[in-house]
Amino acid sequence: MSYLHEVIQPDELLEVKLFDFKADSYERVIPPHWHASVELLYCIEGTLKIRKDNREFLLKQGDVMLLNSNVVHSTNSPRANHILVIQIPYSFMQRVTENAYNTTYIFELNSVEQPVSSEISVILKTLAAEISQVGLEARLGKKIKLYQLSLELIKYHQQRIDTNARLKTIEIQEKMLVIVDYIKKHFQEEMPLEHIAEKFNYSATYFSRFFKKNMGTTFSDYLTMIRIEYAQHLLTHSQWTILDISLASGFNHVRTFFAAFQKYHQMSPSDFRKKTR
Incomplete structure (x- = not known):
């Protein structure tokens, strides 16, 4: 059962929680909730509806949306889909941004409204393709991609915040x-x-x-x-x-x-x- 505030346990080796899910043809509904982790949802196949800030967005194949820390959101799957989920702990994001995240800026990434860079698209496609791979080399490869993704967010997707x-x-x-x-x-x-x-x-x-x-x-x-x-x-x-x-x-x-x-x-x-x- 879902709660409003979700506690996410990251993979200790990757430092983030990286997984995928496939919804059947019936609607997969996740009620409104929030979590401290930053979350990226990447649509590998099918569609995914995301509701946040009293707006609804429909992700199609190749789309990605970032949900900032503590943003209330809900999702549902109108039809069969395959989704990559990247949940980045707040502590990780604070560390890589030298404590600037959520104090000076947050991130804005939503390909439904604004196309993303080819670099981010390649990173997400690679992570999706390698999601099931295990072993030291696979783990290090994923970790490198996740740091590259963080760098792209910091360089090109900052949004200043009102304290x-x-x-x-x-x-x-x-x-x-x-x-x-x-x-x-x-x-x-x-x-x-x-x-x-x-x-x-x-x-x-x-x-x-x-x-x-x-x-x-x-x-x-x-x-x-x-x-x-x-x-x-x-x-x-x-x-x-x-x-x-x-x-x-x-x-x-x-x-x-x-x-x-x-x-x-x-x-x-x-x-x-x-x-x-």
Whole structure:
């Protein structure tokens, strides 16, 4: 199950977390979350939707997007795809930029809006092609490519930051962490908007706007995504009935569960269970 704040463990030998994933034809949904690591998503095949800053971007084959530290984002796979993921620890980025990252500048890299250099494209294609290779030489080759990638970012993709705005963002993220931690612990219970707004001393109207502005989705949709993700786990790893899974996931009625699941996956829970087993 996903949480708002994700703790990423890097590969000790590479100093970063480098991996790929392939989504099937059904929609692979990752709810809004953030992490301290800088993340690059490179589309090897297919497409990937990324939502951040209340905007949605569609990555196609060959596209890449960088997500800066602590930026709330979500992803979903409209169809089968193959994605390379590079997650660079905050400490690594601070070291290679001599502490300039996230104090003086962040990075801007989004090929959907601005073509990237041929150097970065070659680096990403090489990493994608060598992702499964193991051994000392392969590991050193990947490490060199990752340092070359860092150099390209530092040289050509800096974006100056407003210190005051950054401090305000951190304050908001701390508030959101508490709110979503509560949702994570209580998503199986009744949770009307008015209840959670009152819990955190907001009016329902203000909380609704605050949540959508900072999470990029409504409270209702986020809560549904968390419940659907838990239901996915039960459908794949348990023998429970659809009714029991719907109730355990926080849905009052199985019809509501079916409608929500169909919306996010374009298939019924039963079909999802057959497809993932």
